[in-house]
Amino acid sequence: MEHISLYRKYRPKTFEEVIGQDHITKTLQNQVMAGHIGHAYLFTGTRGTGKTSIAKILARAVNCLNPINGSPCGKCENCLNLQKENDINIIEIDAASNNKVDDVREIREKVKFLPVGAKYKVYIIDEVHMLTDSAFNALLKTLEEPPAHIIFILATTEVHKLPQTILSRCVRFDFHLVSVEDLMKHLRKIFDKENIECDEESLKLIATAGEGSVRDTLSIADSIASYCQNKITKEETLKILGTTDYELILTFFDNLRDREVGNILELIDKIEKEGKNLAVFSKDVSKHARNLLVAKTCNDANKILNLPDDVYEKFKIQADSFNEKDLIRYMQVFSSAENELRYTLSVRLLLETTALTAMLGFEVKKN
């Protein structure tokens, strides 16, 4: 049977199912109930906190024939249509790959057409900060006078990159990081449904590792549950989260420094076989590069790092075997790969490429 990742399986379908964003869901529910729908919304906030999910719920809610408390009923004709993957009334556009002025012109042409079998056509423009200047200008024209049957929902993790002219035309909602407590409750519910056993301490470790992102929390939970075959223990959780495994990361860095391509590939293989989440590992690598830089350059370094003395000794020795420039490059290359690592289908290949790029010191071009 194909394994569906937990975060895809548990995408919320009503406002009530969304966690940690009450300030947004309540307002939107009220707007739907009152029939006061805006024509342009801007959703901003960290990855995996519910922007796309809420955008889709809103798109269905405004079209639902019998909304319940402002949420889509899930049963009426419109809800059934809009639940289909490629329904023509919900148009999802990834601005990262459709960022040209012609792409936006195409939207402008199409917004003239009325919705089919629905009240509103909803455009969800993801990663909207990636649009080029001329594309923003073209979008502005549409946002200024959108036809009555059109709703725009712009989503972005980097709101500071949006021009003021766009900001001033949208109703803005800031998504919060989700608290460890809320994440724990959410995880518990999902684990119960999936018959996954998990003690309270491990639950907390997983929720904390997710750093406020629901998607990250669920994807970490996923890899731990499958490694533990649905009986999660603290010991295995710690092992997989890699929080105490200094030796491994030290070895990894020795090999980066010595440009041992073969050893790096073998280590990544080992890490994957041990069931570690490679995206988490990648984050540990950026963190370690930063720790080494602190150990190397700061006077009272361990006041900042707070490591046990014997561990700090090892870090310090390793730190002195690197030059600053290399450490800074590792930080840069690994942290910019973090985001991609969450989405790619071949995490391992990407991690390998990242490690080799960092090691050999090519210029990394960002788009």
Ligand SMILES: Nc1ncnc2c1ncn2[C@@H]1O[C@H](COP(=O)(O)OP(=O)(O)OP(=O)(O)O)[C@@H](O)[C@H]1O
């Ligand atoms: N607030 C939330 N409540 C419940 N589940 C959530 C929430 N946020 C995220 N999720 C889970 O994470 C998955 C991804 O969420 P979503 O696509 O809405 O995030 P996003 O904010 O759009 O992230 P990105 O910035 O990466 O596009 C959902 O399918 C769901 O399982």
Ligand SMILES: [Mg+2]
């Ligand atoms: Mg999204």
Ligand SMILES: [Zn+2]
């Ligand atoms: Zn409905």
